[in-house]
Amino acid sequence: xxxxxxxxxxxxxxxxxxxxxVTAAVAVKKVKKEMSIKHIPYLGMAAAFSFIIMMFNLPVxxxxxxxxxxxAAIAIILGxxxxxxxxxxxxIIQALIFGDGGITAIGANCFNIGVFMPFxxxxxFKLLRFKSHRPGRIFFASFTAGYLSLVLTAILTAAxxxxxxxxxxxxxxxxxxxxxxxxxxxxxxxxxHLLIFGIVEGLVTAMIVRYFIKNESGLVYVFKKxxxxx
Amino acid sequence: xxxxxEVKMNKLQKRILVFLIILVLLTPAGxxxxxxxxxxxxxxxxxxxxxxxxxxxxxxxxxKNSETYSAPIPDYTLNEKDESTTRQSLYYIVSGILGAAxxxxxxxxxxxxxxxx
Numbered sequence: 001x002x003x004x005x006x007x008x009x010x011x012x013x014x015x016x017x018x019x020x021x022v023t024a025a026v027a028v029k030k031v032k033k034e035m036s037i038k039h040i041p042y043l044g045m046a047a048a049f050s051f052i053i054m055m056f057n058l059p060v061x062x063x064x065x066x067x068x069x070x071x072a073a074i075a076i077i078l079g080x081x082x083x084x085x086x087x088x089x090x091x092i093i094q095a096l097i098f099g100d101g102g103i104t105a106i107g108a109n110c111f112n113i114g115v116f117m118p119f120x121x122x123x124x125f126k127l128l129r130f131k132s133h134r135p136g137r138i139f140f141a142s143f144t145a146g147y148l149s150l151v152l153t154a155i156l157t158a159a160x161x162x163x164x165x166x167x168x169x170x171x172x173x174x175x176x177x178x179x180x181x182x183x184x185x186x187x188x189x190x191x192x193h194l195l196i197f198g199i200v201e202g203l204v205t206a207m208i209v210r211y212f213i214k215n216e217s218g219l220v221y222v223f224k225k226x227x228x229x230x
Numbered sequence: 231x232x233x234x235x236e237v238k239m240n241k242l243q244k245r246i247l248v249f250l251i252i253l254v255l256l257t258p259a260g261x262x263x264x265x266x267x268x269x270x271x272x273x274x275x276x277x278x279x280x281x282x283x284x285x286x287x288x289x290x291x292x293x294k295n296s297e298t299y300s301a302p303i304p305d306y307t308l309n310e311k312d313e314s315t316t317r318q319s320l321y322y323i324v325s326g327i328l329g330a331a332x333x334x335x336x337x338x339x340x341x342x343x344x345x346x347x
Contacts, residue, residue, distance in 0.1 A: 001272065002272070002275060003274060003275075004274075004275055004296065005295050005296050005297075005298045005299065006278070006289075006291065006292035006293070006294070006295035006296030006298075007274060007292060009291065028344055031341070031344050031345065032344045032345060032346065035341070035344075035345050036345060036347050037345055037347065039341070039345070040338055040341045040342055040345060041239065041243050041338065042243070042246075043337050043338065043341045044333075044334040044335070044337045044338035044341065045243070045246050045247065045250060045334065046337075047333045047334060047336075047337035048250055048330040048331070048333050048334040048337075049246075049250060049253070050333075051326075051329050051330045051333040052250060052253050052254050052257065052326055052330050053253070055257040055260045055306065055322070055325075055326055056256075056257060056259060056260040057260040057261070057263065057264050057272075058260075058263060058264075059263050059264040059266070059267035059268075059269030060267075060269055061267040061268065061269065062267065062268050062269065063269055063270070064269060064270060064271060064272055064273045065264045065269045065270065065271065065272050066272055066273070067260070067272075085337065085340065085341070086337050089333055089336050089337045089340065090333045090337075093329055093332055093333045093336065094329065095301075096301065097301055097302055097303055097328075097329060097332065098301055098303050098304065098305065098306050098325060098329060099299075099300070099301030099303075099304040099305065100301075100305070100306070102295075102296075102298065102299070103298055103299040104295060104298055157274070158273075158274075161274050168291065170290060174287075174289070174290075175289050176289050176290050176291035176292070177289055177291045177292050177295075178274065178289075178292070179281070179285055179289050179292075180274075185273075185274070188273050189273050189274070192273065215242060216242050
């Protein structure tokens with residue numbers, strides 16, 4: 001899901017970089033408002049967690065690999081804006097130091113994995129939990145939030161790959177960047193995330209959320225309303 | 231380290247840190263599992279050479295842009311050509327520790343600059 005250099009055309013990665021920069025500026029303001037000094041170590045550890053979990057490449061037997069991201073759990077526990085900050089830092093370090101994800105695609109990758117995914121996860125969790133504190137309901141809501149947010153992020157990424165042959169071809173009609181269209185990219189990335197990687201993200205999310213609710217529920221962002229605990 | 235001086239870790243934070251250390255030591259699973267199940271690159275993350283083998287050509291823009299930048303530690307390995315799986319696992323762990331530590335430090339530094347209360 002880390003788009004490398006060369007797969008997106010400038011008319012795709014430049015606007016996405018713009019959107020990400022604006023979102024990051026908003027995230028800075030929101031984190032300043034919502035978080036206090038006691039959250040700083042959690043933000044750092046959340047970013048490190050996301051970095052590490054993305055190293056666990058999981059196989060589609062005989063096919064491709066993929067991984068969980070951890071962004072859903074971070075969004076539920078520390079809030080979507082904190083997730084934007086921490087996951088984006090992890091993604092930028094991955095691109096700069098380890099060549100995982102392109103430099104030109106930093107905006108796209110941070111937007112997809114660092115912005116879109118945590119917000120989808122956060123609102124899915126809120127919607128599905130529906131103010132319930134029953135452990136079963138919370139498990140279901142956090143699993144589904146993790147599962148679907150990763151799948152939808154994969155589809156968004158696939159759409160960015162898949163529109164390339166439509167918007168960037170040589171005069172002879174040969175693709176200049178990603179050569180696969182939507183008809184190939186979307187099913188390929190959707191299916192692998194639906195069947196394998198999404199389930200792992202869902203389980204990771206459910207287990208982590210459960211642990212924090214049990215041990216430090218005062219920290220859990222999604223339970224707070226106007227600064228007060230529910 | 232700047233992390234230590236001002237922030238004293240509580241019990242939960244210590245537990246998370248231990249969890250992260252265990253997790254990073256387990257990362258070679260991310261090399262072994264794909265190997266056992268004969269799985270290759272992530273979708274859309276093929277090198278120009280791999281793409282050429284699959285579709286018979288390298289798209290022009292892709293060829294030009296894929297060499298925009300070369301990272302200091304590409305693919306989380308210190309030596310791509312090393313064929314020993316044991317050493318590759320070690321390189322992977324070293325990359326994981328380094329990357330996670332830098333990510334942790336950078337995020338805390340940024341948060342410190344942002345958060346004032």
